[in-house]
Amino acid sequence: xxxxxxxxxxxxxxRLPTLPPAARSRIALGLTAAAxxxxxxxxxxxxxxxxxxxxxxxxxxxxxxxxxxxxxxxxGELLARTVLHHSNDLxxxxxxxxxxxxxxxxxxxxxxAHLHDSVEKRVxxxxxxxxxGQAVLAALPDMGNATEVTVAEDRxxxxxxxxxxxxxxxxxxxxxxxxxxxxxxxxxxxxxxxxVGHSEPWKKFPGFSELKNIPQVTxxxxxxxxSKNVRExxxxxxxxxxxxxxxxxxxxxxxIGNRAGVETARAEMDINYFGLLRLAQELGPVMRARGADGxxxxxAWVNVLSIYxxxxxxxxxxxxxxxxxxxxxxQCLRAEMRAAGVRVVNVFPGPMDDEWNQLLPPxxxxxxxxxxxxxxxxxDGIEDVYPGDVAQEWLARWRDNPKALERELxx
Amino acid sequence: MRQGxxxxxxxxxxxxxxVRYSIRAAHWWLAxxxxxLLQKSGLSKENVDGLSVxxxxxxxxxxxxxxxxxxxxxxxxxxxxxxxxxxxxxLRRAARAVQAGDADVVACLAGDTNHVDSFRLTLANFSQFAxxxxxxxxxxxxxxxxxxxxxxxxxxxxxxxxDFGKLCVAQRANALKFDFSLFKKPLTLDEYMAARPIAExxxxxxxxxxxAGADAFLVLSEEKAKxxxxxxxxxxxxxxxxxxxxxxxxxxxxGWALDREELYAQAGAGPADMDFVETYDDYPVISLMQLEDLxxxxxxEGPAFVRKHTFTHDGSFPLNTNGGQLSxxxxxxxxxxxxxxxxxxxxxxxxxxxxxxxxxxxxxSGFGMINFDRGLGSGAAILGC
Numbered sequence: 141x142x143x144x145x146x147x148x149x150x151x152x153x154x155r156l157p158t159l160p161p162a163a164r165s166r167i168a169l170g171l172t173a174a175a176x177x178x179x180x181x182x183x184x185x186x187x188x189x190x191x192x193x194x195x196x197x198x199x200x201x202x203x204x205x206x207x208x209x210x211x212x213x214x215x216g217e218l219l220a221r222t223v224l225h226h227s228n229d230l231x232x233x234x235x236x237x238x239x240x241x242x243x244x245x246x247x248x249x250x251x252x253a254h255l256h257d258s259v260e261k262r263v264x265x266x267x268x269x270x271x272x273g274q275a276v277l278a279a280l281p282d283m284g285n286a287t288e289v290t291v292a293e294d295r296x297x298x299x300x301x302x303x304x305x306x307x308x309x310x311x312x313x314x315x316x317x318x319x320x321x322x323x324x325x326x327x328x329x330x331x332x333x334x335x336v337g338h339s340e341p342w343k344k345f346p347g348f349s350e351l352k353n354i355p356q357v358t359x360x361x362x363x364x365x366x367s368k369n370v371r372e373x374x375x376x377x378x379x380x381x382x383x384x385x386x387x388x389x390x391x392x393x394x395x396i397g398n399r400a401g402v403e404t405a406r407a408e409m410d411i412n413y414f415g416l417l418r419l420a421q422e423l424g425p426v427m428r429a430r431g432a433d434g435x436x437x438x439x440a441w442v443n444v445l446s447i448y449x450x451x452x453x454x455x456x457x458x459x460x461x462x463x464x465x466x467x468x469x470x471q472c473l474r475a476e477m478r479a480a481g482v483r484v485v486n487v488f489p490g491p492m493d494d495e496w497n498q499l500l501p502p503x504x505x506x507x508x509x510x511x512x513x514x515x516x517x518x519x520d521g522i523e524d525v526y527p528g529d530v531a532q533e534w535l536a537r538w539r540d541n542p543k544a545l546e547r548e549l550x551x
Numbered sequence: 552m553r554q555g556x557x558x559x560x561x562x563x564x565x566x567x568x569x570v571r572y573s574i575r576a577a578h579w580w581l582a583x584x585x586x587x588l589l590q591k592s593g594l595s596k597e598n599v600d601g602l603s604v605x606x607x608x609x610x611x612x613x614x615x616x617x618x619x620x621x622x623x624x625x626x627x628x629x630x631x632x633x634x635x636x637x638x639x640x641x642l643r644r645a646a647r648a649v650q651a652g653d654a655d656v657v658a659c660l661a662g663d664t665n666h667v668d669s670f671r672l673t674l675a676n677f678s679q680f681a682x683x684x685x686x687x688x689x690x691x692x693x694x695x696x697x698x699x700x701x702x703x704x705x706x707x708x709x710x711x712x713x714d715f716g717k718l719c720v721a722q723r724a725n726a727l728k729f730d731f732s733l734f735k736k737p738l739t740l741d742e743y744m745a746a747r748p749i750a751e752x753x754x755x756x757x758x759x760x761x762x763a764g765a766d767a768f769l770v771l772s773e774e775k776a777k778x779x780x781x782x783x784x785x786x787x788x789x790x791x792x793x794x795x796x797x798x799x800x801x802x803x804x805x806g807w808a809l810d811r812e813e814l815y816a817q818a819g820a821g822p823a824d825m826d827f828v829e830t831y832d833d834y835p836v837i838s839l840m841q842l843e844d845l846x847x848x849x850x851x852e853g854p855a856f857v858r859k860h861t862f863t864h865d866g867s868f869p870l871n872t873n874g875g876q877l878s879x880x881x882x883x884x885x886x887x888x889x890x891x892x893x894x895x896x897x898x899x900x901x902x903x904x905x906x907x908x909x910x911x912x913x914x915x916s917g918f919g920m921i922n923f924d925r926g927l928g929s930g931a932a933i934l935g936c
Contacts, residue, residue: 240695
């Protein structure tokens, strides 16, 4: 069970972030691509069916180059284990002792894996992103179907997660249903402290008093279109924020021809794109400095984007464009935060069940479902989240053929 | 039946004294090794028309760059970057070159430098598989890989830490009589058992110490050696195999198990005829695997075999008679030469205090390159005087 970390002594030096070895061959990044979405995929030969690991450029059995990354059964048997008391790498040196296992997967290959504390003979292997943002394999105890293993409770595997437990969270917009659900989900996940932004502090929004009554919650005025305000908020709480969830957004319908002028599009950009930029400029550097600040270090930055960021949805054309811009900026933020081991989690929901998507047919993702998907992504250490059926279907279509999706969306 | 190595001999065993750290480059160590070979044999550089080089730290150069670096003009050139298998592999190739007349005298060199941070850098980029699928897992290097094999071997065959300890203690006793060993203090079993853990079940004295150094020998015709009046040993049989038993889920055997009959048939001798054995001993479990695979005992009988013998150079089963890498140090690719050079010393009467009484036949085994989860290369040679 995870212990509450001791109060930080502000006089002592804050440990600087180090990263586990990040170099990978290009072919090995297939594992990372799957792990980013929480999938366990290995290379499989299309011609002879051989499953292989470590990743190779050709099938080790029949030499075919028709190799695909495919979901594999995650069961396996622990052949041998070791506990490292020595490491050649700074990141691990600071975290010794470190458990490792040699696992024979049911699907064929033998793999080296980080080892959960309570593993016995049978294991389930998961591909997770480590602090360098690269995929690694972790062997968890096989509890049958009954219980889900809480990875974040394991001292070692917690390093690969962004678990909110005992951490301090900033949610940028508490006025929306999603913002309020996020607060509840964070409370449930045992976050220590939750700052909740609201952009018009003179107004009491629906749900205001319920939020105010939650002991972990501190409401604070936060308007992402106001550079000065963002700077002040960062100065006040920046050095304490462990997780940012940027859910503030401006969303209006229509594309280009149905509206005159650029005011609406500019308002969308001002929050969805420039709002992210302002916040990242102010909070990013201070979070980077706290990437290894003890058990409850700065750990994650969540952007609530939209599945429309992948391909423009013409009925919501300008909104799509602003989310595409935000997505691109989030990739930049991810690269900059990676040096400190702070993970940027991008969430690509399908249409949410809110007033601005009134005319869209179901299924629509509900705020509680979206909020819990976000918290689960943090707990499991996933960085690209596609919650809900619509997002999953769009993702599948987009991966299959982006051009076809473009035509389908404009039909 | 493969052609034998009639008429081919090995000579001039050379070790450039190892040091823990060196500010010199690999080229310096290889140059020292070559100079020692020439001095020992009385040959001039011009008489060396074949060169074989093994090194981890020679980059960005390879053997060809070294020819210009050292002002050599060989007509036969080989680069053997196979780690612990380098000695046997280099010997096999050089022997065929001499036999075929492609070269008259081949200088086989292995050497590596060791700066303070060399070992970490070598590990991080050791192989594509290591970089993708091993190093990000705790960066323990070979300690972690051999910890798995040791743990599995112990569970499977009932080996105890004391068994590995016995080998380490015996090798230390041998090393104390060897001029070039970096370990000069005796080791007791109690000290072995009490050492700090490195990668459980491996503890400090199970692990080799990286260092800088070089080893070398000559491969030439018997007539040539006689003309030079240098003592030599005959090459009686060899084997080499890579990535054997690839589908074994964990490595408990390597190529020797596949090819040993051929080795002994070629040499016209069996395991019982060997007067001494030099195994590749970066970790003691690997010595046991070699003793089993090469037929000195049966599969899984390693622990019982260890309990039965003394392993000192003057004892019941002389093993790693100069202390092996565990007590001399591991100078990179030189680790793959250490046993070969020692075997030549034993058979040419140059073993000094480590001498095995009346040694006529010896077996040298090589094992190299933990590419991912196991050592890929294996080889062995039987030498006689």
